[in-house]
Amino acid sequence: MVTGCTYTHGPGPSPCPDVAPITYAAMISPIFEAHCRECHGATVHQALGGGNDYSNYAGIKQQSASLILVCIRHDPGFNQMPKDKD
Template sequence: MFMPRLFPALSRILLLGAVALLGSAAGCTYANGDQAPIVVPCDATSQTVTYAGVISPIFDANCRQCHANNVASTLGGGVALGDYQSIKRYGIVGILGSIEHTPGYLPMPKGRAKMAECDIIRIKVWMAAGALNN
């Protein structure tokens, strides 16, 4: 007999809490009245992504400890990514599969966390722009 009275009261409390939460969320505005800004994960545009200035340093920081031309045969499974020509030879699509941890590819960097999403986006932007040696 105690339960039937408790359940409607609990339902009302939950309903009121949900309404209050939705009301407060709907009332959020910015001082200028605009919608919330869209957050772009990084500043990658085709004008800012160059091989020498952006891509090579990403490979330095994430890949070349094992895949530099002078250690690739012993540490990198024979996959050398030490320079532009080597990266082009192995193909950026295969490299993307590994750094994005796509099923069917070996996740890289081996034994470490996935590369920063912004760096992956920069590599994709560079690739979409023709993967130039610039």
């Protein structure tokens, strides 16, 4: 996914307007803050988030990336996340 934004067909301008490096703190954590930590935060994950703590990188990394993706894509047979939201 990260490498999908490179120019691989010879010299030329980058197709990506933002060439800043992708970091957990700048790019990934804000997404989880906006959409996941209401239920999967450090103080509520046991009661609301099925025990899945996404309050930090280590907690997110413990979860299967493919499971997170199928839930946020709302694939059939998986719990839709965020719960009760688009």
